[in-house]
Amino acid sequence: MSGTESRLRQLLEEATGEPPNSISVSQVRRLALRRRTLHRIGAAFCAAVSVLALGLAAPLFGSSPAQRPVSPQHAVGVPRYYIQELGLGPSSPRALVRDTATGTVTATVRCPWAGAVIRGLAPTGGEAFFMACQRASESLNHRGSRLYRFRLTGTGSIPGYSLLPGGELPGLATAWLTAAADGPEIAMTTSTIGAAASRTTSVLVINTRTGAHAVWTADSHFSFWDFTLSQHGSYLRFVRTPHVGSNVFVNNVVAQVSPASRGGLLSSARALVHLRLGPTQFSYARISPDGSALTIGGFQLNFQRGTGTMIIDRISVASGKVIRVLFHASYALNPRSTGSHRAGDVPALGWGGRASSDSSGQYIIVTYGPTTDAFNGWLDHGRLVPLTPARGPFPGDETW
Amino acid sequence: VARDPDADGFAEFVAARERALQRTARLLTGDWALAEDLVQTALVRSWPRWERIRRRDNPEIYVRKVMVNTWLTWSRRKWRKENAFASVPDSAAPGDHATETSIRVAVQQALAGLTQRQRAVLVMRIFDDMSEADVARALNLAIGTVKSTTAQALAKLRQDPRLTGVLDKESL
Numbered sequence: 402m403s404g405t406e407s408r409l410r411q412l413l414e415e416a417t418g419e420p421p422n423s424i425s426v427s428q429v430r431r432l433a434l435r436r437r438t439l440h441r442i443g444a445a446f447c448a449a450v451s452v453l454a455l456g457l458a459a460p461l462f463g464s465s466p467a468q469r470p471v472s473p474q475h476a477v478g479v480p481r482y483y484i485q486e487l488g489l490g491p492s493s494p495r496a497l498v499r500d501t502a503t504g505t506v507t508a509t510v511r512c513p514w515a516g517a518v519i520r521g522l523a524p525t526g527g528e529a530f531f532m533a534c535q536r537a538s539e540s541l542n543h544r545g546s547r548l549y550r551f552r553l554t555g556t557g558s559i560p561g562y563s564l565l566p567g568g569e570l571p572g573l574a575t576a577w578l579t580a581a582a583d584g585p586e587i588a589m590t591t592s593t594i595g596a597a598a599s600r601t602t603s604v605l606v607i608n609t610r611t612g613a614h615a616v617w618t619a620d621s622h623f624s625f626w627d628f629t630l631s632q633h634g635s636y637l638r639f640v641r642t643p644h645v646g647s648n649v650f651v652n653n654v655v656a657q658v659s660p661a662s663r664g665g666l667l668s669s670a671r672a673l674v675h676l677r678l679g680p681t682q683f684s685y686a687r688i689s690p691d692g693s694a695l696t697i698g699g700f701q702l703n704f705q706r707g708t709g710t711m712i713i714d715r716i717s718v719a720s721g722k723v724i725r726v727l728f729h730a731s732y733a734l735n736p737r738s739t740g741s742h743r744a745g746d747v748p749a750l751g752w753g754g755r756a757s758s759d760s761s762g763q764y765i766i767v768t769y770g771p772t773t774d775a776f777n778g779w780l781d782h783g784r785l786v787p788l789t790p791a792r793g794p795f796p797g798d799e800t801w
Numbered sequence: 802v803a804r805d806p807d808a809d810g811f812a813e814f815v816a817a818r819e820r821a822l823q824r825t826a827r828l829l830t831g832d833w834a835l836a837e838d839l840v841q842t843a844l845v846r847s848w849p850r851w852e853r854i855r856r857r858d859n860p861e862i863y864v865r866k867v868m869v870n871t872w873l874t875w876s877r878r879k880w881r882k883e884n885a886f887a888s889v890p891d892s893a894a895p896g897d898h899a900t901e902t903s904i905r906v907a908v909q910q911a912l913a914g915l916t917q918r919q920r921a922v923l924v925m926r927i928f929d930d931m932s933e934a935d936v937a938r939a940l941n942l943a944i945g946t947v948k949s950t951t952a953q954a955l956a957k958l959r960q961d962p963r964l965t966g967v968l969d970k971e972s973l
Contacts, residue, residue, distance in 0.1 A: 405955060405959070405968060406927055406955070408968055409923075409927050409955070409958065409968060410927050410928060410930075412904065412908045412967065412968070413828060413908065413912075413924070413927065413928045414928070415904070415905060415908075416828070416904075416905045416908040416909055416912075417824045417827050417828055417928075419820070419824075420820055420823040420824065420827070420833060420836070420837070421833055422833075422837055423819060423820065424815065424819040424823070424837065424840055424841055424844065425815070426811065426812040426815040426816065428841065429815060429841060429844045429845055429848060430848070432841060432845045433845045433848045433849065436845055437849075554838055556838065556841065556842065556845075558834070558837070558838045558841075559834060560830075560832065560834055560835040560838055561832050561834060561835055
């Protein structure tokens with residue numbers, strides 16, 4: 402080995418250092434078994450699809466467009482992994498990636514920005530996610546948020562995070578992060594860190610390819626949450642709630658601005674549906690692709706009866722009324738639970754309910770129940786399928 | 802029925818070599834998380850064939866071959882080309898470690914400037930101290946190609962302005 406080669410070897414040794422983690426044989430064995438199982442399931446699925454395709458092929462010849470099968474992107478299966486934020490409240494230091502089938506933790510999501518906490522995760526399909534990280538340092542120069550993108554590997558690990566173009570937001574806090582399917586745009590509410598009122602000051606839409614910002618200025622008489630971006634950014638929809646006394650859950654309206662990338666005043670939004678559901682703490686709202694129905698997830702309190710109810714309903718956009726109950730579950734409230742509250746204040750109540758979906762809106766995760774013993778699952782055609790862990794302390798936000 | 806990994810020396814191999822494999826993977830990928838994922842994947846792919854692999858004179862070459870091929874496949878996928886942020890610029894180590902850190906970063910950046918084949922050959926040949934014949938076997942290359950690729954990679958590193966005065970420091 403020449404002198405240069407020896408020196409290079411020395412430099413490579415110094416540049417590498419020691420691995421932070423060890424790989425155990427049990428880890429390898431577990432992943433190998435899972436890989437083999439997935440291969441078998443995949444082979445069985447392919448065989449079933451082939452048989453089905455052969456059966457469908459003949460009648461399809463000469464059929465009208467409406468009778469043709471849906472595109473493959475609608476035929477996606479249940480997400481293989483879900484992400485569970487740790488800690489209650491609006492921010493988490495880290496989140497866990499769990500295997501949907503077994504609940505095994507396959508990776509930990511952490512903000513790659515030192516001292517920052519996770520302030521939102523938004524799925525975009527294909528096991529890719531956007532993440533908002535916030536650092537509320539005492540030094541004003543270092544306060545702010547950063548937006549990252551990451552993707553899960555086939556084994557559920559995270560190879561790295563990339564900072565989004567236009568994803569540095571000095572001095573700003575974010576909430577209600579959402580992403581368009583396939584990720585061309587993201588949207589979130591923003592407010593100044595440390596401002597006296599934590600009320601939303603604007604809604605920011607970012608083009609994830611160019612980093613271009615569009616700002617929708619909020620109206621101080623309303624709160625805005627549960628944002629949905631259409632796939633190509635043609636509209637931004639959200640739930641709008643007026644600040645009327647302490648009861649912020651009535652007179653909810655689903656409204657829309659378009660195009661999302663234009664920016665302007667949120668007060669110019671067009672109301673689509675007036676939700677006539679009584680006081681409801683919404684955590685999920687998504688309009689069907691044809692715009693005729695709205696699926697909402699929320700938590701209703703009835704202090705007279707002493708009950709709380711987790712609801713997932715489908716609502717007619719035309720009438721605002723429930724056209725189909727997808728899931729309802731009631732619990733007796735903790736008698737000490739009193740006072741006013743807002744979306745996301747689950748821990749203070751002793752009882753809560755929350756829903757979220759994958760980027761297609763097809764698979765909804767539901768968490769509800771007492772904060773000390775909440776139930777965790779997902780909806781399969783109205784049936785609640787338990788996730789692992791199925792019961793336990795109310796987790797932070799979940800997504801997949 | 803799952804095989805017992807201890808029965809055929811697989812567990813011993815993992816225990817003995819996983820850290821070395823991770824270090825190689827770190828030089829290939831530039832990121833510890835990705836390196837760990839890469840080594841896991843290579844071991845997962847090797848395990849079902851371990852019975853056959855262990856009969857060879859050096860099973861590690863086969864595992865490294867799987868690892869490099871997996872890395873090349875990942876590199877071709879568009880999303881893997883995103884920059885991984887293991888640490889962020891504003892948290893760089895200050896003070897006495899500055900020089901050491903800058904050399905480390907320079908080496909990593911210079912390595913990233915090589916082609917994938919040059920990086921793989923250089924890392925296996927120089928860092929892992931594998932013979933030209935073993936590198937050729939692991940990468941499915943001719944021995945002559947390994948020699949010429951090593952020479953090209955070294956020449957490229959010598960010309961890299963980030964390594965000026967660093968690479969030839971000891972050899973002068």
